[in-house]
Amino acid sequence: MKYFYFLVFLVSITSFAQERNEHKMRLMITDVSIFPLKVINVTTKEVVSTDAGGYFTINVQPNDELALIENEFYQLKYFMKKEDLQNTVIRIYPEPLTEVLREIEVEKITSKSLGIDAAEINKYIYKRNPNPNMDFKAMFLWLLGKMKKNKGEEFVERRPTDMNPYVAGLPRSVMTDYLKIPDELVEKFYYYLNDDYVIDQYIKSGDEAKWRMHLLDKSFQFLEQENIPLR
Structure with a gap:
């Protein structure tokens, strides 16, 4: 009888450990014009749509496979890891589809x-x-x-009290809509990037894909520092 209760207890623990929970995620894609996209949990067949910033919520557990559907620009085959589920927002990086040019x-x-x-x-x-x-x-x-x-241009180091002029020169909507930075913290974000000279080069060279992805990573660090829930 004791052995029977032990088996029931063990099965209950296993079932609880494998229960799927809803988690918030974001597709890290620089070209926001292609959103919304549809994401499918291949394991459960659940399909959800992202918002205009690439955010979505879906029920997952470790080893579930996520993929993109009805999409001609990016591909995704991502298997959820146990450590992913510890994050407030799970960042996922799809790969662009390569187009073979006709010879x-x-x-x-x-x-x-x-x-x-x-x-x-x-x-x-x-x-x-x-x-x-x-x-x-x-x-x-x-x-x-x-x-x-x-x-090459002569390098001039910014003073600690200066904001980053290159980031400040971008449209404010990039900060509020794309990076999801609260409007009242936008100027503080400019100062946060004071000593980031990598973003200067990306913006000056006109490499939008690189500066968008770089700013995404920096915005997550900034929001975590400010104890702002990632949206």
């Missing part, structure tokens, strides 16, 4: 196929440009100008 065969074009006499062209060009060194001189001056333009 196009280009026919070789020659002066003969165009009906042009190459000798006559060279003769005409020489008459218009009697100095054969002129093209080389122009090329040298062009390269010299490019080298001057590509010369």
Whole structure:
């Protein structure tokens, strides 16, 4: 009889441990214009939609598989880990779908196929440009100008009391709608990134995918520091 009660107790514990609970997650995708997306728990067949910022809630337990459906831009095959369930918001990074470009065969074009006499062209060009060194001189001056333009800017360290001007120059909606930073903390976030010079380079180079993902990670750190519940 004692053995029977022990088995019942053991089965109860196992069932409780494997019970699925609702967890909040976010798809870490830089292009927010493709939201909302549909996420499926392949194990249970539960389907949910994200909001405009990539957030969603779904019932999961360890080893459940999550995937994206009805989507032409990103792919996802993520198996939930036990440690994931300890986070307030579980961040998931889908992979972009690679598009195979159609191969196009280009026919070789020659002066003969165009009906042009190459000798006559060279003769005409020489008459218009009697100095054969002129093209080389122009090329040298062009390269010299490019080298001057590509010369790196002098690094100037910001004072501790300065906000990050590059992040502050972005639309405020990036902070409030995309990063989910409360409006009253936006300026503080600018100061929080005072010594982040990596984001400066991403924004200056126009690499939107990189600066969006970098800001996402920084915003999570900032909100945790401010004890703001991740939304």
